[in-house]
Amino acid sequence: ADPVVTLKLHFHLPISSLANTLFITPWCEKIAKESNERMKCQIYPSMQLGGTPAQLYEQVRDGVADVVWALPGYTAGRFPMVEAFELPFMMQSPEATSRALWDYVDQFARAEFKDVKPLAFHVHGDGVFHTTSKQVRTSADLKGMKLRAPTRLTNKFIAMLGATPVSMPVPQVGDALAKGVIDGAVVPYEVVPSVKIQELVKYHSETDPAEPAFYTSTFIFAMNKAKYDSLPADLKKVIDHNSGVELSGQIGKAFLQADAEGKKLTTHNTTYVIPKAELDNWKKVAEPLKASWVSEMNGKGYNGQQLLNGAKALIAKHSAAIK
Amino acid sequence: MQSNIEQMRPIERWLGRLCDISASIGGTVLVSMAGMTVASVIGRTFFANPILGDVELVQLGSAVVVASFLPYTQYRRANIIVDFFTTGLSARKQEWLDGLGSLLYTLMLALICWRVAVGCIDIRATGEASMLMNFPLWIAYLLMLPGLALAVVIGLYQTLCQLRGEAGVAA
Amino acid sequence: MNTFSIGLSMFGGMLVLMALRAPIAVSMFVPGALGYLALSGWLPLLSHLKGAVYGRVSVYDLSVIPLFMLMGALAVQGGLARALFDFANALLGRFRGGMAMAGVLACAAFGSISGSTVATTATIAQVAYPQMRRIDYSGRLATAALASGGTMGVLLPPSVTLMVYAILTEQNITKMFLAAYVPALLAAIGYMLAIMVTVRIHPEQAPAAKPASLREVVSYGKQVWHIALIFGMVFGGIYGGFFTATEGAAIGALLTFLITLVTRQMSRAKLISAVRTTAQTSGMIFLIFLGADMINAALALSQLPAQLADMVGHLQLSPLLVMAGLMLFYVILGCVMDEMSMILLTVPTLFPVIMGLDFFGLGMADKSLWFGILILTVCEIGMIFPPVGLNVYIMNGLARDVPMSETYKGVIPFLITDVIRLGLLIAFPGLALWLVHLLT
Numbered sequence: 009a010d011p012v013v014t015l016k017l018h019f020h021l022p023i024s025s026l027a028n029t030l031f032i033t034p035w036c037e038k039i040a041k042e043s044n045e046r047m048k049c050q051i052y053p054s055m056q057l058g059g060t061p062a063q064l065y066e067q068v069r070d071g072v073a074d075v076v077w078a079l080p081g082y083t084a085g086r087f088p089m090v091e092a093f094e095l096p097f098m099m100q101s102p103e104a105t106s107r108a109l110w111d112y113v114d115q116f117a118r119a120e121f122k123d124v125k126p127l128a129f130h131v132h133g134d135g136v137f138h139t140t141s142k143q144v145r146t147s148a149d150l151k152g153m154k155l156r157a158p159t160r161l162t163n164k165f166i167a168m169l170g171a172t173p174v175s176m177p178v179p180q181v182g183d184a185l186a187k188g189v190i191d192g193a194v195v196p197y198e199v200v201p202s203v204k205i206q207e208l209v210k211y212h213s214e215t216d217p218a219e220p221a222f223y224t225s226t227f228i229f230a231m232n233k234a235k236y237d238s239l240p241a242d243l244k245k246v247i248d249h250n251s252g253v254e255l256s257g258q259i260g261k262a263f264l265q266a267d268a269e270g271k272k273l274t275t276h277n278t279t280y281v282i283p284k285a286e287l288d289n290w291k292k293v294a295e296p297l298k299a300s301w302v303s304e305m306n307g308k309g310y311n312g313q314q315l316l317n318g319a320k321a322l323i324a325k326h327s328a329a330i331k
Numbered sequence: 332m333q334s335n336i337e338q339m340r341p342i343e344r345w346l347g348r349l350c351d352i353s354a355s356i357g358g359t360v361l362v363s364m365a366g367m368t369v370a371s372v373i374g375r376t377f378f379a380n381p382i383l384g385d386v387e388l389v390q391l392g393s394a395v396v397v398a399s400f401l402p403y404t405q406y407r408r409a410n411i412i413v414d415f416f417t418t419g420l421s422a423r424k425q426e427w428l429d430g431l432g433s434l435l436y437t438l439m440l441a442l443i444c445w446r447v448a449v450g451c452i453d454i455r456a457t458g459e460a461s462m463l464m465n466f467p468l469w470i471a472y473l474l475m476l477p478g479l480a481l482a483v484v485i486g487l488y489q490t491l492c493q494l495r496g497e498a499g500v501a502a
Numbered sequence: 503m504n505t506f507s508i509g510l511s512m513f514g515g516m517l518v519l520m521a522l523r524a525p526i527a528v529s530m531f532v533p534g535a536l537g538y539l540a541l542s543g544w545l546p547l548l549s550h551l552k553g554a555v556y557g558r559v560s561v562y563d564l565s566v567i568p569l570f571m572l573m574g575a576l577a578v579q580g581g582l583a584r585a586l587f588d589f590a591n592a593l594l595g596r597f598r599g600g601m602a603m604a605g606v607l608a609c610a611a612f613g614s615i616s617g618s619t620v621a622t623t624a625t626i627a628q629v630a631y632p633q634m635r636r637i638d639y640s641g642r643l644a645t646a647a648l649a650s651g652g653t654m655g656v657l658l659p660p661s662v663t664l665m666v667y668a669i670l671t672e673q674n675i676t677k678m679f680l681a682a683y684v685p686a687l688l689a690a691i692g693y694m695l696a697i698m699v700t701v702r703i704h705p706e707q708a709p710a711a712k713p714a715s716l717r718e719v720v721s722y723g724k725q726v727w728h729i730a731l732i733f734g735m736v737f738g739g740i741y742g743g744f745f746t747a748t749e750g751a752a753i754g755a756l757l758t759f760l761i762t763l764v765t766r767q768m769s770r771a772k773l774i775s776a777v778r779t780t781a782q783t784s785g786m787i788f789l790i791f792l793g794a795d796m797i798n799a800a801l802a803l804s805q806l807p808a809q810l811a812d813m814v815g816h817l818q819l820s821p822l823l824v825m826a827g828l829m830l831f832y833v834i835l836g837c838v839m840d841e842m843s844m845i846l847l848t849v850p851t852l853f854p855v856i857m858g859l860d861f862f863g864l865g866m867a868d869k870s871l872w873f874g875i876l877i878l879t880v881c882e883i884g885m886i887f888p889p890v891g892l893n894v895y896i897m898n899g900l901a902r903d904v905p906m907s908e909t910y911k912g913v914i915p916f917l918i919t920d921v922i923r924l925g926l927l928i929a930f931p932g933l934a935l936w937l938v939h940l941l942t
């Protein structure tokens with residue numbers, strides 16, 4: 009019989025995270041089953057193989073790991089084109105937006121990921137404010153608040169709204185909240201259990217669900233190119249069958265489910281929904297950020313407006329298809 | 332730094348000076364980091380206006396500080412060893428073992444120095460920068476290289492001295 | 503060779519290199535790199551190193567190490583550390599061993615917020631060790647008290663390590679903290695007893711009790727109020743969440759420097775000397791981190807902990823025997839790892855094994871809390887357990903006038919109280935759990 013292929017799968021969240029239980033482990037089980045157990049994952053959660061969350065992409069490109077789940081936004085400047093999806097108020101449904109992201113990369117940003125074999129691109133659900141001492145109702149409440157934010161653009165946007173952004177990867181958020189290093193974090197509900205945010209904060213502020221999310225982050229699930237090329241044809245087929253726009257959409261959907269699971273844990277805290285009227289003010293604040301992103305991209309030799317329009321159109325298209 | 336500084340070979344004095352300079356550069360960066368951090372805390376506390384990106388500056392600075400400190404540590408032979416099992420050996424044999432230890436140290440640091448250099452080129456090509464200040468990361472990698480390279484030189488010199496049974500630097 | 507034997511060979515190779523006087527960091531790095539090579543190949547190894555080195559030396563939380571080193575070295579060079587300790591000694595010198603006890607408690611307080619045993623010991627020792635030596639503490643007791651003291655903070659809330667355990671095992675953080683208070687108190691009592699017994703049996707290890715008059719205390723106090731204020735502010739500020747440990751260290755370093763300038767106790771030569779000390783000790787600590795990182799990554803790759811957990815699961819041993827085996831395993835891991843690495847690497851695989859066993863009919867939630875306390879206790883024991891414990895090297899590296907064997911001899915009484923405490927915690931899970939049940 010052929011030898012069993014083991015894929016070293018590396019990521020930053022703990023093994024108990026919803027991302028692992030709802031998406032990574034099921035994916036592994038699926039490829040094991042479809043390959044008749046000839047291909048399986050060896051999961052290394054919590055950055056067990058060393059390095060930082062920002063280095064995961066490098067690790068899969070260079071073969072330190074065979075498969076990683078990584079956030080392009082953790083490495084600012086590295087993936088400028090996918091940043092379009094991290095601009096404020098872009099996303100409504102994670103499932104549709106994840107599909108749109110896959111198509112967007114396919115159409116515009118393939119060059120950014122040419123060194124790896126992308127298996128899926130996706131986004132997480134609506135960003136939520138989780139704060140320790142004060143409920144966020146309006147941007148005035150953000151004044152002087154130290155907030156953890158994930159990506160370059162979210163950091164900028166939060167600063168424009170008046171808060172002090174502190175950037176750090178998700179695994180450090182719990183520690184920083186417990187010690188009062190930050191007054192809150194902006195993350196989706198899905199992350200809540202993996203850092204126990206519900207036990208560390210008192211307030212959650214969502215944005216009006218009928219409105220686009222005030223931010224989301226992009227993710228890539230990718231395989232080392234050489235590893236993929238080394239697979240026999242039938243195993244390649246298993247990977248092909250478990251990657252692409254469909255998988256991207258499924259992960260987006262899983263993250264919506266993860267948000268619901270995460271939110272269940274926060275019932276003993278106070279939750280507020282920031283209404284459309286307030287968000288309209290925020291959108292005005294976001295306009296210059298979008299404009300500066302476009303001109304930044306133009307400066308780098310891309311057509312910024314075309315990228316932004318492309319992203320919007322794809323999100324609209326897939327959102328319509330899902331409804 | 333030593334009482335017998337006059338008896339030291341010129342090359343030893345020279346290497347010692349370089350390690351001192353490297354440590355001083357690291358110290359200067361460290362103090363600048365401290366100053367910047369304090370300025371940010373004052374800005375945040377009294378004017379609700381911190382330095383955006385103070386955390387990432389500390390991260391970049393730390394890398395340079397540590398790399399600049401490494402050669403001085405090895406020069407002073409301050410990297411800890413376990414002497415418990417070899418106390419019975421003659422001084423010459425101990426020095427010979429120390430020579431092997433220094434050789435492995437040299438190889439470790441050479442490997443690290445080489446890989447950080449490659450990482451520097453790599454990360455320059457990918458254009459990664461810090462989150463808030465947009466500071467190019469490859470510069471931090473680059474600034475680590477002099478310290479790492481000097482550590483390799485110190486390790487190599489100590490290896491040669493110890494294997495030949497000559498009193499090495501900063502004994 | 504299968505992955506299991508590669509994992510074991512790495513451990514063996516490390517011990518041999520250490521015994522042959524190779525620097526500790528190198529003794530970890532070389533077998534780690536070779537193991538990685540055997541498990542994954544050249545390209546992954548070279549790629550791993552390309553990013554991992556920067557990843558380790560650019561950690562925000564670890565920048566407290568050089569900053570606190572600098573603060574301590576400036577305080578020492580400017581005579582402030584001496585004055586502070588004269589004051590503390592005037593207060594505590596009436597008990598033989600009083601300063602050692604103060605050092606242990608300072609370690610505990612700092613350890614609970616710094617999140618790293620190694621950083622704690624290095625920081626407190628920088629200031630405390632030379633002063634303890636100056637007032638005639640033996641190298642043995644001084645190094646042992648500080649190396650052991652560094653391990654205490656991990657049980658004291660808001661310890662990061664406790665939080666990480668709670669997250670990995672899906673426990674409530676508040677309950678986890680509550681479960682840790684009594685064991686932390688027991689640890690403190692144990693270490694105080696260890697010091698008292700040591701100085702009773704070996705009075706020469708600590709200076710004779712020297713009761714100071716109130717007038718003396720006040721007069722020393724006048725000399726040190728500013729530096730005491732700085733230390734209080736820095737540690738209070740960090741503890742109270744007003745600023746991060748790094749920010750506190752930066753404030754402390756700059757204020758200390760300013761005071762030495764104002765009191766005209768700083769000179770160019772002293773400043774250079776402070777920077778050299780900072781460089782030497784920070785370089786030593788970070789090189790060990792780099793070595794430990796290499797072997798930790800290789801150990802993770804070898805799946806040694808998971809395979810051991812698997813073996814244990816299949817052996818159908820009695821629960822207490824499994825527990826004993828686990829404890830031994832952590833003592834061995836403590837040769838190369840800090841507590842955070844041990845927890846991240848082992849808990850995901852070992853936790854299910856333990857949850858599958860019956861201990862005194864404890865429920866799942868209680869069992870997880872109890873096991874968390876046990877596992878953290880043993881991690882810390884591993885870090886000071888002979889013949890190699892990460893924290894003992896670090897302490898001994900700061901005390902260059904003391905042979906390693908002396909430090910280990912000094913650590914033994916502390917270890918004895920650790921083992922007794924561990925025994926109590928195993929035999930009486932209620933010690934950890936009653937506060938949880940009382941308050942929730």
Ligand code: NA
Nearest residue numbers: 836837884890
């Ligand atoms: Na040990």
Ligand code: NA
Nearest residue numbers: 898901902904
């Ligand atoms: Na020593």
